Amino acid sequence: MQNLNIYNSLTNKKEIFNPLKDGYVGMYVCGPTVYSNVHLGNVRTFMSFDMIYRYFLHLGYKVRYVRNITDAGHLTDDNSEDKISTKARLEQLEPMEIVQKYTVDFHQILKKFNLLPPSIEPTATGHILEQIQAIETILKNGLAYEVNGSVYFDVLKYNETENYGILSKRKIEDAIENTRVLDGQSDKKNAQDFALWKKADPEHIQRWDSPWGIGFPGWHLECTVMSTKYLGEEFDIHGGGMDLKFPHHECEIAQAQACNHVAPVKYWMHCNMLTMNGKKMSKSTGNNILPEEIFSGENKNISKSYSASVARFFMMQAHYRSILDFSDEALLASEKGFNRLMEAINLLDSLKASATSTFDVKVWKQKCYDAMNDDFNTPILIANLFEAVKIINLMHDNKSTLTSEDLEEFKKVVFAFTFDVLALENTTVDNDNSDKLKGVVEILIGLRNQARENKDWALSDKIRDELIELGIQLKDGKEGTGFIIN
């Protein structure tokens, strides 16, 4: 197996991937908080890790991929109620109805973008007991304290022997200086302490019994507990959006260290933000676009609808660690490029082998792997796929050749990267009516060819132009006329 380099946010360097156990990968990715519809920015992160998951599978690893559903615990701005409870009150539903509604939406959307389901998808509410046990352990280890029915993690105490800020590269002294002023009615000893367990006010709907009274778990604990339970005290990869790096992931490290006395994660991976109009997409600010709006075209930021595959291709054309700005213009360009790629792939099966090869398939194949092995560089991979497009078109025009052995290898690699790794779906292939539709188009092509032989250009052009209006484009080539249906 070839060396795979991964950019580790913990060290800010690319490192050769060495799994804890040969041939196996344990990967945890922070999932959504299910109190509203996922927007395209959320989708980007999950799509990036789907690509990463798929590439590991392609390389032959056995992967346990855990992605949670956060269905409890995230507080709103006023710190009095969590987001799911707030939404439940607003929509007059049970919190679990809210959770169910948006979990179903989440799954449907990801399926449309062709994401594989994770191996395990645990929920926070399904792991309250484990969270209480973890809190007890942290209390026992002297790194948390109870105040008035709530339990807080003692960041300063932890920082005496460990490094709070190891991931986000913050110095706790700076944080203290900068937060000294805002001193509230908080029970916390220090502003940077975070809640492990919060006492529930009487009106709080989501509530569980605990050794410290009725309450609910803190918002960083679930990931620590669930990753430990399903992947062990140490595991290979932890991923999530860049915006979770601090405080969420920093707190996860602290909690895991406080419980198990080991660094939980070998490689931290962070996907960058999808922006729109230069600003981060976000649920709370409303600067976002929903997948359904992409599919329907009903959003003021786009001029037309786009397929999920085009959106996926658009995102795969940027590196996962780069900020990507969403725009109609960029989507239009991606759609054209995507169609060109798919049209070439549609020609692959009709290509004929020759006695010699004019193109080095082995070198090209290695370039594809080199791109992916360099921290999952999908834009470079796609550039290489466009080199393949050129070869396919040249072969189609009999201007380039491959031996049957090379051709088989070439097809295998093109298919593997396009469909298995990038997980693009060939929307240019037709649906159930295709055979009949194709037959009709073939008849029209025949009529047009007769007209052309008779130099009846008026008729031949009429057939061509009326077909194009229906979205059927004829392509005249040396070997006859082909067509694509858009």
Next chain:
RNA sequence: GGCGUCAUGGCCGAGUGGCUAGGCUGGGCUCUGCAAAAGCUCCUACAGCGGUUCGAAUCCGCUUGACGCCUCCA
């Protein structure tokens, strides 16, 4: 205010010292009855200023600008 990231040609977007990224757009050519498609080809680059170096988009410093985190966020 603190910490951090980024600034590439008309647009999107790769590239951690010397060698064509790629896609989209625009011009020219080949093919074609004419187009389209396809192929070939061309144009406009590395925010600004200074430094290191034989050589920098790539390293260092400063300036300007943008964004992210510091509160829930993928």
